[in-house]
Amino acid sequence: MDLEEKIAGEIVISDDPGSTMRKWREEFRITQQELGRYMGISPSVISDYELGRRKSPGLKMIRKFVLSLIAIDIGRGGEIVKRFKKNYGSDAIMDIREFWRLVSREEIVKILNGENLNEKADMKKPVYGYTMIDSLRAILEFNSNDYLKIYGWSNERALIFTGVKFGRSPMVAIRAHPLKPGMVIFARPENVDSLSIRLAELEGLPLVVTRLEDGEIIKRLRNL
Known part of the structure; x- marks a missing residue:
């Protein structure tokens, strides 16, 4: 399974998608501020999703979230992506x-x-x-x-x-x-x-x- 599909799939099927988003953001060691800048949204929006103050994110938001995690990591050298993609x-x-x-x-x-x-x-x-x-x-x-x-x-x-x-x-x-x-x-x-x-x-x-x-x-x- 592709890493992007794995992360997105976990968020979609989760009973608490916000906490799953937080889990993956922390797994990639990315702050809300850094992720918000990359996605072009306020860090408070990310916080609201993670704490359940906003309704579950739609597919467009999930896709943007996942792509941003991966792109930021690649920009740093891809340490996390490589760890999950050893099959390559x-x-x-x-x-x-x-x-x-x-x-x-x-x-x-x-x-x-x-x-x-x-x-x-x-x-x-x-x-x-x-x-x-x-x-x-x-x-x-x-x-x-x-x-x-x-x-x-x-x-x-x-x-x-x-x-x-x-x-x-x-x-x-x-x-x-x-x-x-x-x-x-x-x-x-x-x-x-x-x-x-x-x-x-x-x-x-x-x-x-x-x-x-x-x-x-x-x-x-x-x-x-």
Whole structure:
């Protein structure tokens, strides 16, 4: 079961959803103030839910609550998420998710305030999910089985690499492997070199650069 589904499910079926929300917030070691800032609501609203002063939260509120917990943790390094997601194998896989609807490459670029460096790529094609990967950990830890895990249910997905300097290593690995993603995204690279762009052109893949922090990337993509 996906961690998001586990948390949301516990809240929905709980006889005391507010106390369950509090349990998970404290499990993630997030204060009401920090969570409120991230969700764009007053900390008193969170307190009211937790103490039962407000009626049970609706599905929209629960989804926003859960996504915020996960995104804040990812922004801190993902300690709690990793603890609950050991079934993903290597810690290099920071997050993995399938989309609930059809999403185009072009939409992903817009959502992440990205810049596509391969103008030849077809941006109308759909992607069906995303995987965020810690590039350095992947180099040090990945085995062949871990490489297959990054593709989830479909290889037509966005592979998001953090900790990238020039982008050569991820693009060379993609070029060498028969299984290809739907698009490649570098989060805050130092400088993408011409070889990386050329490899993206040869594979027909969008090569996108975003300056967003990891937690914000997770938040935006999980809201799709």
